[in-house]
Amino acid sequence: MTRHxxxxxxxxxxxxxxxxxxxxxxxxxxxxxxxxxxxxxxPQETSAETVAALEVKFGLSDPWYIQYxxxxxxxxxxxxxxxxxxxxxxAAPTTNASSARTSNSIQGCxxxxxxxxxxxxxxxxxxxxxxxxxxxLIAERLPATMELGVATLFVALFLGVxxxxxxxxxxxxxxxxFTRIFAVVGNAVPAFWMGLMLLLIxxxxxxxxxxxxxxxxxxxxxxxxxSGGCADVVPIYNRLEYLIxxxxxxxxxxxxxxSRYMRTSMLxxxxxxxxxxxxxxxxxxxxxxxxxxxxxxxxxxxxxxxxALVGVIGxxxxxxTIFSWPGLGRLIVEAVTNxxxxxxxxxxxxxxxxxxxxYIISDILYALFDPRIRF
Amino acid sequence: xxxxxxxxxxxxxxxxxxxKSRSHWQRAMHQLSHDYLTILALGVVILLxxxxxxxxQISNYVTGYRFDQENLSQTFSPPSYEHPLGTDExxxxxLTRLIWxxxxxxxxxxxxxxxxxxxxxxxxxxxxxYGGIVDDVMMWFIxxxxxxxxxxxxxxxxxxxxPSPVNLILVLGFLGWTGTMRxxxxxxxxxxxxxxxxxxxxxxxSDFRIMASHILPxxxxxxxxxxxxxxxxxxxxxxxxxxxxxxxxAFIPSWGNMLTNAQAYFQRAPHLVIMPGVLITVxxxxxxxxxxxxxxxxxxxxxx
Numbered sequence: 001m002t003r004h005x006x007x008x009x010x011x012x013x014x015x016x017x018x019x020x021x022x023x024x025x026x027x028x029x030x031x032x033x034x035x036x037x038x039x040x041x042x043p044q045e046t047s048a049e050t051v052a053a054l055e056v057k058f059g060l061s062d063p064w065y066i067q068y069x070x071x072x073x074x075x076x077x078x079x080x081x082x083x084x085x086x087x088x089x090x091a092a093p094t095t096n097a098s099s100a101r102t103s104n105s106i107q108g109c110x111x112x113x114x115x116x117x118x119x120x121x122x123x124x125x126x127x128x129x130x131x132x133x134x135x136x137l138i139a140e141r142l143p144a145t146m147e148l149g150v151a152t153l154f155v156a157l158f159l160g161v162x163x164x165x166x167x168x169x170x171x172x173x174x175x176x177x178f179t180r181i182f183a184v185v186g187n188a189v190p191a192f193w194m195g196l197m198l199l200l201i202x203x204x205x206x207x208x209x210x211x212x213x214x215x216x217x218x219x220x221x222x223x224x225x226x227s228g229g230c231a232d233v234v235p236i237y238n239r240l241e242y243l244i245x246x247x248x249x250x251x252x253x254x255x256x257x258x259s260r261y262m263r264t265s266m267l268x269x270x271x272x273x274x275x276x277x278x279x280x281x282x283x284x285x286x287x288x289x290x291x292x293x294x295x296x297x298x299x300x301x302x303x304x305x306x307x308a309l310v311g312v313i314g315x316x317x318x319x320x321t322i323f324s325w326p327g328l329g330r331l332i333v334e335a336v337t338n339x340x341x342x343x344x345x346x347x348x349x350x351x352x353x354x355x356x357x358x359y360i361i362s363d364i365l366y367a368l369f370d371p372r373i374r375f
Numbered sequence: 376x377x378x379x380x381x382x383x384x385x386x387x388x389x390x391x392x393x394x395k396s397r398s399h400w401q402r403a404m405h406q407l408s409h410d411y412l413t414i415l416a417l418g419v420v421i422l423l424x425x426x427x428x429x430x431x432q433i434s435n436y437v438t439g440y441r442f443d444q445e446n447l448s449q450t451f452s453p454p455s456y457e458h459p460l461g462t463d464e465x466x467x468x469x470l471t472r473l474i475w476x477x478x479x480x481x482x483x484x485x486x487x488x489x490x491x492x493x494x495x496x497x498x499x500x501x502x503x504x505y506g507g508i509v510d511d512v513m514m515w516f517i518x519x520x521x522x523x524x525x526x527x528x529x530x531x532x533x534x535x536x537x538p539s540p541v542n543l544i545l546v547l548g549f550l551g552w553t554g555t556m557r558x559x560x561x562x563x564x565x566x567x568x569x570x571x572x573x574x575x576x577x578x579x580x581s582d583f584r585i586m587a588s589h590i591l592p593x594x595x596x597x598x599x600x601x602x603x604x605x606x607x608x609x610x611x612x613x614x615x616x617x618x619x620x621x622x623x624x625a626f627i628p629s630w631g632n633m634l635t636n637a638q639a640y641f642q643r644a645p646h647l648v649i650m651p652g653v654l655i656t657v658x659x660x661x662x663x664x665x666x667x668x669x670x671x672x673x674x675x676x677x678x679x
Contacts, residue, residue: 018519026531184667188660190611192618193652196637200648204641314524318615322638332527333619336534344531348523355522 001367008363012356019352020119023345024068074118124346129338134346137331142350144214145327147236148320149312151247156254156308161301163255164262165294168270179259186256191315195249195322202245210242212324246323250315254308261304266297302366306359313351399673403596406672413668416661423658427478434475440468442475442628451644461646464636472628473650479629481658483544484609490548491609492555492602496594499559500586504567510560517553525550529612530621538624543616547609555601562594596673600666607662614655630655 052061060067117123124134167176203211236243269275270293278288316329324330328347335343397405407413426433434441438459446466454461460469502513520528528550536542566572567590575589614631616622623629630651640647 014515015518015522018515019522022519022523026535184663185656185660188607188611188663189656190614190618190631190652190659192615193634193648193655196634196648197652199638200641200645310522310524314526317524317526317530318619321619333530336530336621339534348527348531351524351527352522355524359522 004367005360005364008360012360015356016353019349020072021068023348024071026341026345026348070118072118073120074123119346119349124349125342127335127340127343129335129340129343134342137343138328138346138350141326141328141331144325145313145316145320145329148243148246148250148316148325148327149309151243152250152254152312153305153308155247156251156258157301159251160255160258161262161298164259165266165289165297167259168263168266168297169289171267176263179263183256183260186252189252191249191253192318192322194252195245195319198245198249199322209245212322214239214242214326246319246325249319249322250312253311253315257308258301258304262297262301265300266293269293269297299366299370302362302369304362305365306355306362309358310355313354399596403669403672407668410668410671413665413672416664416668419657419661420665423477423654424481426474427481430474430478434471438468438471438474440471442472443467443626444471451640451647453644454646460650461644463633463644463647464639469647469650472633473630473654476628476630476633476651477654479540479623479627480610480613480631480655481606483540483547483613483623483629484606487544487547487551487609487613488602488605490544491551491605492598494548495552495555496559496591496598498552499556500563500590502556503560503563504582504586504590506564513556517556520550521553526612526615529616530619533616533621538620538622540623540627543613543622547612551605551609551612555598555605558597558601559594562597563590566590566593596669600669600673603662603666603669607659607666610655610659610662614651 122135124138126132127134127137130137163179167179170176199211202209270289275288275293278292279285313329316325316327317333318329319325320327320330321333328351332344332347332351334340335347444467446462449458449462449466450464452458452462452466458468458470460473463469463472498513502510529546532550533543533546536546563586572585572589575585580589610630613622613629614634617629617631618634620632620635623632625632625635633651634648637648
């Protein structure tokens with residue numbers, strides 16, 4: 001078992017390297033080249049000498065794999081930069097307005113900083129738009145997305161699994177057919193439209209649920225007198241009304257998926273020999289289904305958890321935007337809109353990291369639950 | 376309890392079928408012709424496709440408006456005789472825009488899924504057939520691609536390329552093939568060891584010939600099923616992207632970007648929010664039903 005876990009962890013390494021490479025490629029896609037990526041200058045408006053000086057300064061004239069290495073591990077370990085502090089100051093007057101704003105950094109976070117810690121040490125650089133370390137922005141947004149994700153997974157499992165079990169037990173019944181139709185329709189409705197319709201009905205027409213946000217209507221006063229950040233203060237059971245609509249929209253696909261999956265899995269189990277034996281021994285149908293069959297039918301569900309979390313994180317981009325949920329998904333939509341590349345790259349890497357971890361956990365759970373699995 | 380006569384009749388039927396010996400395709404078509412739900416869904420999709428293809432003619436001769444024809448004195452008007460589905464925030468005819476939107480949404484999903492299927496099937500065949508290092512590298516690439524939430528990649532790349540229908544087709548096509556590839560790879564994996572492939576190889580058939588004329592025909596039914604479901608999925612993805620403003624540029628109507636400003640319509644014209652979503656849902660639902668029906672018809676081993 002330990003060997004399996006170690007092997008799974010090792011297998012994750014090439015995947016994560018691939019993700020960082022892919023994310024690094026995004027930078028080279030940035031219109032205007034790497035300099036505009038750095039938020040320094042529009043190369044067309046800057047003199048050739050300045051561009052050349054800046055390229056040396058930031059090491060942009062080095063081969064891409066050295067630049068990639070710097071981005072990964074920082075500028076102080078393997079790939080040191082030429083120590084020339086004058087180039088940027090000389091370039092500053094000729095650069096455009098965005099760079100002037102850039103150099104006035106807040107909280108010691110500057111896009112122009114040449115010394116980097118590298119992303120492996122959590123230095124994802126500085127957000128162009130917010131002028132703050134990217135890692136702080138993400139740390140701020142992640143809890144909201146996790147809250148949404150966990151709630152969604154919870155609802156999807158606790159509704160989807162029983163529905164699937166019941167549908168399998170009463171195969172061919174009205175309930176079975178109804179859930180089948182529900183599952184197909186649930187997968188066909190665009191999530192964003194479902195969200196809009198729910199908002200139209202419950203927030204605008206009936207006005208019984210908030211139209212978005214995480215707890216904005218609550219007007220929380222913090223100890224230092226400022227408002228906001230209410231989600232950290234107000235416990236989740238007081239904010240449930242804010243969760244209802246987004247969680248419903250996000251979990252719809254999960255409910256549909258789990259119930260179908262559970263139904264198939266349960267039908268497989270019901271038709272297996274040991275269930276027939278238990279019935280033949282004279283145990284009641286109910287006891288056999290719940291104590292023998294359902295328990296085993298649940299096992300394959302563990303493999304579903306990883307992909308489910310990915311679905312929630314990815315799907316949250318749209319749902320969070322509709323419901324103004326201050327999470328990672330909305331952050332990346334805003335970052336893409338603003339072409340805030342450091343934020344984009346960091347969000348991609350961190351969401352991929354979460355995904356990989358979720359897959360590993362669901363693999364391990366599967367092995368734990370099912371003693372037949374030997375590695 | 377079946378009587379002996381019924382059993383005898385069943386056996387006769389079986390014999391009868393044996394004599395006629397329908398081909399795989401004939402059997403599938405026979406099964407399909409009795410699947411009324413699939414036929415109904417097919418009918419709806421064909422109707423929508425015809426409307427989409429003839430959108431220019433319809434907007435010229437039937438509705439009488441262009442999709443970008445503004446009328447600022449008649450914004451947010453409710454459904455009426457002149458505008459059967461009302462007008463939007465710039466006084467444009469909602470029905471006309473829905474029909475044009477269908478052209479964009481269906482067209483993009485169709486061409487993008489053709490592209491992604493082509494890539495997925497080719498890569499799936501090659502990696503499944505050769506296995507080894509080719510397979511390892513490909514699987515690494517796919518695992519990497521799949522560990523990033525798909526919507527994030529779509530958002531980023533379509534924003535870098537800029538919104539346009541052609542770019543969207545390319546982005547959706549080049550990012551959406553991994554599922555098909557896994558499926559085809561798995562099938563090829565099992566087919567590769569079968570006797571008829573070994574026989575073909577023994578007769579000196581080239582790798583390309585084996586893949587193209589021996590393996591491909593055996594997976595073509597899976598490909599067709601995937602195509603139907605893929606188009607449905609891509610309609611959903613395209614509408615989501617366009618809704619966020621990263622897919623189709625705002626001046627071209629698509630079912631997704633017609634909802635971009637929906638939250639602003641809540642007060643004045645809720646009807647504008649309903650129709651695009653209903654059309655997306657109905658289209659995707661029909662495509663899923665068609666996919667299911669095709670699976671039942673082509674794959675007799677699968678029974679729910």
